[in-house]
Amino acid sequence: MTLPSLAALERHLPILQWSRAYTRETLTSDLVAAVIVTIMLIPQSLAYALLAGLPAEMGLYASILPLVGYAIFGTSRALAVGPVAVVSLMTAAAISNLGITDPAEYAAAAITLAFLSGALLTVLGIFRLGFLANFLSHPVIAGFITASGILIATSQLKHILGIEAEGHTLPALVSSLWAHLPETNPYTLVIGVGATAFLFWVRKGLKPLLARIGLKPRAADLAAKAGPVAAVVVTTLAAFAFGLGERGVDIVGTVPQGLPPLTAPRLDLDLVAQLLVPAVMISIIGFVESVSVAQTLAAKKRQRIVPDQELVGLGASNIAASVTGGYPVTGGFARSVVNFDAGAETPAAGAFTAVGILVAAMLLTPLLFFLPTATLAATIIVAVLSLVDFSVVRHAWTYSKVDFAAVSATILLTLGFGVEIGVASGVALSIALHLYKTSRPHVAEVGRVPGTEHFRNIRRHAVETHPAIVTLRVDESLYFANAAFLQDYVYDRVVGDDAVRHVVLMFSAVNEVDLSALESLEAINTRLDSMGIRLHLSEVKGPVMDRLKRSHFLDNLTGRVFLSQHEAMRALLPDDGRDAAE
Amino acid sequence: MTLPSLAALERHLPILQWSRAYTRETLTSDLVAAVIVTIMLIPQSLAYALLAGLPAEMGLYASILPLVGYAIFGTSRALAVGPVAVVSLMTAAAISNLGITDPAEYAAAAITLAFLSGALLTVLGIFRLGFLANFLSHPVIAGFITASGILIATSQLKHILGIEAEGHTLPALVSSLWAHLPETNPYTLVIGVGATAFLFWVRKGLKPLLARIGLKPRAADLAAKAGPVAAVVVTTLAAFAFGLGERGVDIVGTVPQGLPPLTAPRLDLDLVAQLLVPAVMISIIGFVESVSVAQTLAAKKRQRIVPDQELVGLGASNIAASVTGGYPVTGGFARSVVNFDAGAETPAAGAFTAVGILVAAMLLTPLLFFLPTATLAATIIVAVLSLVDFSVVRHAWTYSKVDFAAVSATILLTLGFGVEIGVASGVALSIALHLYKTSRPHVAEVGRVPGTEHFRNIRRHAVETHPAIVTLRVDESLYFANAAFLQDYVYDRVVGDDAVRHVVLMFSAVNEVDLSALESLEAINTRLDSMGIRLHLSEVKGPVMDRLKRSHFLDNLTGRVFLSQHEAMRALLPDDGRDAAE
Structure with missing residues (x-):
């Protein structure tokens, strides 16, 4: 018997591991x-x-x-x-x-x-x-x-x-x-x-x-x-x-x-x-x-x-x-x-x-x-x-x-309807509630923490922003259940704010973009384009970027993809704006 | 009729909006x-x-x-x-x-x-x-x-x-x-x-x-x-x-x-x-x-x-x-x-x-x-x-x-079993696949991009790290389906690596920590403690932090919570290490 197969055998028969070291004390x-x-x-x-x-x-x-x-x-x-x-x-x-x-x-x-x-x-x-x-x-x-x-x-x-x-x-x-x-x-x-x-x-x-x-x-x-x-x-x-x-x-x-x-x-x-x-x-x-x-x-x-x-x-x-x-x-x-x-x-x-x-x-x-x-x-x-x-x-x-x-719900349904309905409803409910939460993700508008390269929620921190640039940090993976939500959110933010020239979606918390969400991003890109606003992405994670590269999204993107949000701000800020904001 | 109720009526009866501006040309x-x-x-x-x-x-x-x-x-x-x-x-x-x-x-x-x-x-x-x-x-x-x-x-x-x-x-x-x-x-x-x-x-x-x-x-x-x-x-x-x-x-x-x-x-x-x-x-x-x-x-x-x-x-x-x-x-x-x-x-x-x-x-x-x-x-x-x-x-x-x-699956099941089974299975399958993906999240070990305050995957970028500090960026919200996975992942990474003194979990992509995940974090904290390793968090988002404050987790945390990963590295790097890494 060769060594690898012995190791495999031991993995499937743990008794072979412990029995070899079995002593009188044990x-x-x-x-x-x-x-x-x-x-x-x-x-x-x-x-x-x-x-x-x-x-x-x-x-x-x-x-x-x-x-x-x-x-x-x-x-x-x-x-x-x-x-x-x-x-x-x-x-x-x-x-x-x-x-x-x-x-x-x-x-x-x-x-x-x-x-x-x-x-x-x-x-x-x-x-x-x-x-x-x-x-x-x-x-x-x-x-x-x-x-x-x-x-x-x-x-x-x-x-x-x-x-x-x-x-x-x-x-x-x-x-x-x-x-x-x-x-x-x-x-x-x-x-x-x-x-x-x-x-x-x-x-x-x-x-x-x-x-x-x-x-x-x-x-x-x-x-x-x-x-x-x-x-x-x-x-x-x-x-x-x-x-x-x-x-x-x-x-x-x-x-x-x-x-x-x-x-x-x-x-x-x-x-x-x-x-x-x-x-x-x-x-x-x-x-x-x-x-x-x-x-x-x-x-x-x-x-x-x-x-x-x-x-x-x-x-x-x-x-x-x-x-x-x-x-x-x-x-x-x-x-x-x-x-x-x-x-x-x-x-x-x-x-x-x-x-x-x-x-x-x-x-x-x-x-x-x-x-x-x-x-x-x-x-x-x-x-x-x-x-x-x-x-x-x-x-x-x-x-x-x-x-x-x-x-x-699990306690009440188990007591009221028995163990099978109780546990099944508990599982179904926790999955449903999880999906519901992720279907309405937290989206934060962010600005730079003064003196750093760090960007945080404008409602929670005293941060620097520029009126022409809206940076939205999307706090959830983008998938079918929240794709439409993001589309509405971006549109609601920029409509009626004539100063906006750039929208940066900060993807630090986006771990996935599925096909439905990709189509939503394409729709956002087209819609913003018709309003004279360019769409950029920043801090896109490796696996997400790999996937985007396999679609036509990046070819049609009106703006750029920045490695970091800091880089995005450096590139997008107009010279006078840079003085004002930095 | 007061104005607010008219607006409400218009919202529910859109005909009231467009009919007022109806012209001969229309x-x-x-x-x-x-x-x-x-x-x-x-x-x-x-x-x-x-x-x-x-x-x-x-x-x-x-x-x-x-x-x-x-x-x-x-x-x-x-x-x-x-x-x-x-x-x-x-x-x-x-x-x-x-x-x-x-x-x-x-x-x-x-x-x-x-x-x-x-x-x-x-x-x-x-x-x-x-x-x-x-x-x-x-x-x-x-x-x-x-x-x-x-x-x-x-x-x-x-x-x-x-x-x-x-x-x-x-x-x-x-x-x-x-x-x-x-x-x-x-x-x-x-x-x-x-x-x-x-x-x-x-x-x-x-x-x-x-x-x-x-x-x-x-x-x-x-x-x-x-x-x-x-x-x-x-x-x-x-x-x-x-x-x-x-x-x-x-x-x-x-x-x-x-x-x-x-x-x-x-x-x-x-x-x-x-x-x-x-x-x-x-x-x-x-x-x-x-x-x-x-x-x-x-x-x-x-x-x-x-x-x-x-x-x-x-x-x-x-x-x-x-x-x-x-x-x-x-x-x-x-x-x-x-x-x-x-x-x-x-x-x-x-x-x-x-x-x-x-x-x-x-x-x-x-x-x-x-x-x-x-x-x-x-x-x-x-x-x-x-x-x-x-x-x-x-x-x-x-x-x-x-x-x-x-x-x-949707096409085949609709053709093979009819419209109702087809669409129901399609929905069930997309939800199941989404849950499956999030149950095995992407976790990246990160280091600093030289000359910046930016941290990226050590496998994708040439970054600076220190042997005593392991920073893991968790690319998914933490909830019941992946709580056990994270526990195993952290343990697998540090076991057998005697140099590790600090584990930093970088939470930039963590949009939620539910009760199951909180219990896993507590278990990780306790387990690392018994190995002489301190657990830190960085870049915790506002809503997640609010929630953690309502539990006992932060009281028992062996390490600290840092606003940014950059700050975490500044604080944790030993003086000699700082020279080496910066």
Whole structure:
């Protein structure tokens, strides 16, 4: 094998890079991290499967082979892949749209969704299309995550109350909960509220307590992560001891024991067509969330994430989920931070976690029979409420009304119409607002800052100008959406100002002139010519100039193209004017 | 009435402006132009109604009250409103999608379409939303018009051959023509080919001939416009004399005589929902075409078109069409040029044309009984082939591959999938390509042009730099789609270059920094800080600076913000370095 092909192989299989430097110390670190993440992941994986509307064991299955897939193809050293809240919610929304009632069909749809999502991610990665995710702006993502957190927490209230409730939007959920409220089961309510209160206390109160009794802060922090396991153990024992299952408390019931099953996605055209759009959304949202966590953690250790390779890693992970009875997975925020803090040094920690979950699936599942779903709901509620963060709304309001509009619309539409419409409208709205802004560009009339070669806005700075020369700095690339605007602007400025002999368009901020804008420039040139005014350009950037040279515009231009605005003024100022202005 | 409200009234009713200065000379000019346009419009209006799949008289009805409506509300002095080829084709495509077989229902749908289009245009005008039309780029429009011309000419071949043929895409039309080719009627073929050849000769050969026999060029030009009328008269007489109707030649038949009927749009929700998208497209395409003709003609006389008022004018025109048995109308290119050349000075010429067509509808319709549809098809074919212009494709190829992609895709998709998909894809593609370009902005590393205060790309100019200072000029506004790109770019540039102590981002071309980009700048600042590199900004524009001041970015910035790049270099260059570089 020659060297270049080895390098290429390493780029596509990051495991080849880190595994060569794998030492006994790295092994120890990874193992410790894996144990801690496993303890955290067992209740989470069961709970998120529940949130997705799937049997609990599918959460476990989604936490085994997918982690191994990512360990081979992923570039992050600390990302903990598996079921996560937002993607589970999106899975539930996508499949419930299909109107499936048979649980086996529902599970098959989830498996197909994981496969589609995996295939999409892999294709995007291979064709280096990761940049597409950039069209999800930060405000849209932040708004979407916050709204999803609220939707998820609300959707879990039915398990806390022990009632039925339907819906994938906030109004539907709330009205359904309200209608069924009288059916509340008191035993379920006690367990649900108790578990929720306990988990909140673990989060806020346990750590200081452990610190007071002498535990080191990091150890205290990690011990607190075992809170959900404690809640699971205690409530399961209570349900068993007091026979709560017979008193109407919903319990998990039989969870199959053993290896994950081998499964295959169902690729009939109808199902694929219906799941394609949700699969795209799940892939992109999952990728964006995952990469942002991975980059944050990598930066702390001066490591590098390769986004296009991350797509392949997550793609492999989801394909792995689809062949072993899982459902869509991605990198989880909280879990990855725990993995990092616990000392994970390579993706092997993820593979060791997979072994931990495998052991749980083979040995522990019978113990889950009496586990109340209310406990799982409590772990979800406590986990997702940390996603809800309205500070971005306030921040956006101060910084830019356009960003504020995007984040508010995303939150309201996600709550009001569900995750798919919410995120799609958010993206569409941010693109539309961006296009609207660029369609009415800022144009500044500029003059020279005295004693310099620098030209600034005449309305903001005390600058020198000459009545015969109008210099307009166009603060936007010129393209079809603003070509007509520029034409009107120039015409409005010079009409009725008989002193004007030269118009200089200062192109320092013009990064592109497309064909539509070229035609507008030609129209401006002709129109000014008929008014006895010459048109000049200054500070035209290289790439723009290259392109203009390929058209006839420069041949017909009545004036000149100047390298700098300073040069333009030197050349155009009449001798007497030069005295006056300089 | 106070003066300000009079001005406002004049703005909304342009007729109040020009009618006050109306003289006997203006009247004569307008009347002459109206006679010529009427002669041109009679066969055209019949032919375009046929193209739209409507009875011939609806073309006449669409050429009466709509012209009066525009004369009252429109701002162009020369625009000739009425049925036009492209809008007629779009009308046919829109209504045939509904699967209507009853001709009365079909006509009712066309009337509703005119109303919807009129209402939309008026609303867009009142809310000053004319800028939306700017999102139709020149390449998309040009490609769409060319493809429409081909589709229209092909769709008329069935009338020339005297056969049946269906379809709204080029493949469908061609295969349908091919299947029915054996049914060709020889009499129809003779008339169709004869009329087409005659009309081509009138266009290319008659003018020189008339000039040779002593007619003035302008008179010769105008006489040639009467060619279609001559073709109509001759072929109608032939059909009558030889009883061609009984030999299978399709003739127009009974055209009702009298005033246009009073009609009302059918506003049931189903129909409106189905026609809404086509109505939007017809409105925008009609508006863009109309405004571009109007602006070209106005510029020749130093007059002004107010695009938002044009929307109201065209809106009134279409609403007028919907209440008098017409169908969607707009300003026609060829007809407006004739109107202008014939000396029309005010919109009154349009109103006089309306009177001419009204007289025709009341007196001449019985004479149209034997008019062969092949003759009308011939006038359409000759008229629309002048729309077909592939030069824009070549032009775009030289100038910009992105514009080339937009124009080619629009042509191919319009031909292959019909007008609606064609124009929608063209718009979507040009927006997508624009976003793609701005998502990977041009970033240039710059240095000082010796002896000046001017900074240019180090790859294009011989400039001075210093190893400790990297200045990157970002040639694009920073927003969500390129925020991540900049982050990667800066990091790639400085990693491994240990000499770098300062990074200056030169913001001369940055017209906006949105919230996503602000977060990226914060990340760059933090990351460079941890590498011992300070981040500075230079040449930040006023509006961008205003916004940055409202965030915490400037408080945390490790470096400074310089008014000009020259100042930045002065401040950052070490003393020894300054000697070396200056």
